[in-house]
Amino acid sequence: MPKRKVAALEKVEADLVSLQYKIRRDPRSYAQEFYDQWLAYDAQRQIFVSSPATASSEDVKKFHDLVDLVAHVANLYPEITAPFPDHLKELLNQHHAVLDKELREKIVGSLVLLKRKDVIDSTSLLTTLFPILINTPSKTLRSLLYTKIISDLREANNKTTNHKLNRTIQTVLHNLVTSDRTSTKGMWACRITRELWRRQVWNDARPVDVMKEACLSDNEKVVVGGVRFFLGGDKEREEALEDDASDDDVDLKKVKHQGTINKKTKKRSKQYEKAIEKIKKQEKKKHAPHPLNFSALHLIHDPQGFAEKLFQKHLQNTKNKFSLENKLLVLQLVTRLVGLHKLTIISLYSWFVKYLSPKQANVTSFLASLAQATHNLVPPDVIEPLIVKIANEFVSEASAVEVCAAGINSIREVAMRQPLCMNETLLQDLVMYQKSKDKGVVMAAKGLQSLYREVYPELLQKKFRGKQATMGLRSGEIKLRRFGEEEEGGIEGLELLARYKEEQKKKKAAEEAEEDENGEKKAKKDDDEEDDGFNSDEWEIGSTDSESSGGWIDVSSDEEDDGPAKKKARKTKGGDDDDGDEAPDLVEKEDPAAEAERITKLATTTILTPADLAKLQELRREAKLDKMLGTTQSKRKKELIEKHIEDGVTAEDIELPAMLGKKSTKEERVALARDGKPGREEHKSTQAIRKSKKEAEGKSTTNKEKARKKNFLMTIGKARAKNKRSLVETKKALTNHIAKSKQGGRRRNGV
């Protein structure tokens, strides 16, 4: 009997991939086949479970393939495969340490696949993966699980925030951090929370609470992870947001241009459509309201307790063996909290004393932290000894100029936040350093002087006070703010609105008076119109801008013979004459206290309509612009405005003035000039560098370059043929050449 030929179909059927394909296309007809494979999977699983560590590679391979098949079609046969997710979880939980690497990855991947097919939900997936992430000794598995967990959480929060899932996971993380404070396992909670915070998946108080607990851990690594989150997490988030906005920029012009040059294919037209879609999306995003993100530091619950605990546990505790670097990080967080929330930790300031000497490593960071920890509610007598110590240790003729400048500058930073901490003799002594030879010291001392000119000129000697401060002192404009005194709160620019309203009222009264003169008929008509207009004008934002002009166009339509300019002049004059005589007098005569009261009355007695608020904003903007142009604003205030208090003080701020007036060395200048230019190891032409760069990127050369490099023997035939041309051919070539050159050459340069 001849050998039976195996049909192609039969052969193919022996592999699981094609079976999977068939099952997917027609799950009903292949149910029996699937059930067979399910049984095979079950048998193979039992073989595997009976000795997972010693399973032969063939068994593992077979099991791997079967798991793959079942996972891919599990959603089609929910009844048969009901126990499948549990099998996988069990396998992973019990044997993750001994499983074959590929099989392990396959099981993790299958679980994620099942989640994507909605066979299991996110919570059960994450609660399975998370304990393994923490416990497994394998680095590859950890990184795999980490990425899977993050991507799953992101996906779950993609369309709408999945509060339930987030809460579950956050609770798990919280428990992880708090259950065993000495272990490094909390690191994972830190990493996951930080990543999700960066991606803005989590932005409420609960993840912040997790990080807060991490900061209070006993393990140095976990503490540093938590502290770094508070110090840099928000900045990271902002940067990520900017990156998102910038990295998928599409150059529509370029795509369009390419469309005109390249062959028109379906693929290209699709690409073009996609680009347009993307740009539309970006436009939408631009117009979308900015997400209101609170910084992590603001979301902390009970900052006072947190800061106190941090300070006591990691800084004050002498048994603590953290490295100096990490201690500084914790200190930065503590002082930042103190400055931001205006907390009171009295023992913090006395703790600083022993670190304030020029020999201390990283002393500028300590100085910056001290400045950060100061705010207007810190008792001045607590800070005064520190200021004196800094002055004694840092600021002297004998010390190095950098040290001196840093000392004066840090004193200035502290004094800016609490001016009362200074005494007269010390200040006068420090101010005298503006006679120093070093520019950095001079600038620092001048900075201190100008600060005190603003806030407390009495402390300065008369000759250092300056003109404005002296005048201000005399007129009582500059007044020392006492300890604990706060600036009166109010609505910024409210007085501007009040003034504006008054003017409007005057204008209206003037108009009415005029209309009374003009005959009743027209006045009545106008009144009606005005009544209608009045309500809408008060409420609608858009109408306020045109209110004044709209008002008097009506009038001009009434009396066509009069020119508008004339009318305006008359009207304002009339207004001044009729009612305005009282109001300006009031403003000038009454004392400022009464004036302030009158203004706040506006806020308390009337309801500010949206139109009012819009006007208020406009007026505020105008006033700001005037001030900027007038340059009457003080330097210190400007500085305070520009420098957001939330950013805190860094060591660079303290070191900065010492850099002033320093001439940079030649090497530094050369390095600065070279920055951002292509590397040049040997002497090479720019073109050569460019070419090698192109080559390194795997890009091709130009056609010209190719032609130049072409093998001589390949071109010789053409050259020879040229000699053998007939006269007619030569003529044709020459005429063509002339015609082409008239058109501007091959590239059509003339056109």
Add this chain to the structure above:
Amino acid sequence: MCISAKSDTQRREAVAYITNQISSTPPNNPVGTSGVLSKLLPLLSDASTSVRAQLLKLFRALPPSEVGAHVEKILMYIRGGMTHLSPDIRTDTLAVLDWLLDVAGDEVVSCSGGWLKTINSFSSMLGWNPSVGSAMTSKGWTTASKATLGTKKGPEAQARQIQALARFLEVGFKPEAPIPVQSAAYWDSIYRLPTTPNPFAYLNLFGIPRDEENEMYLDRGSRQRVFDARWRATIATGMEGARKEGGTVGRAAAALGRALNGGFDGPESGSEN
């Protein structure tokens, strides 16, 4: 030579060599039966027919008394092979099952998962499958189509499968010979060390809890009871259909019918038939 070699002939040669070593007198087997089995069982679903044939020869050469302890493990591989994608492997696996029934029939039907799970595999193989139908009915009103892969090879394969099932049931329903009374048995069970491995397996003291399918069915009565409850109707229906086909399949089905009837003359199911 290596049993995990890429080429078919090398694998076959390797298995043949081991067979020779085992069947020589005195047998040369330094790793013991369990070592041989754990290495060679994965070859049950080997792609090459000749390797599988040689493997069966090797199994036949193994000392029967030593196989009994490994029945559970062998059965796992057999079940995996019975539902393999390739029909040839399915058929060859049945030959191995036949050998195992010869060598350690009692253990096969009474070990954990040996009874119900194996019948499950048989039914899936033959396409007499209630669970698939129920899984599919939720999707529509028509019945599931008949299996294509398992029965495509024609009547010979199906007849072979039915025969194997008949044999399996026969062993399962075989009336146990009464244990002769021994005066020492009482004291032996108290003081003597048991001679079989894991003698208290049925108590399942340390394993994971078993479900119905994985349970051990130690005596004929319990086997009959669970078969009655779960499989009898299905298998009877399938058997009727096969009997009507006639030919070799019909003959095999008749044998199966005898096995079924033989199983029901016991004390517990005496009321039926």
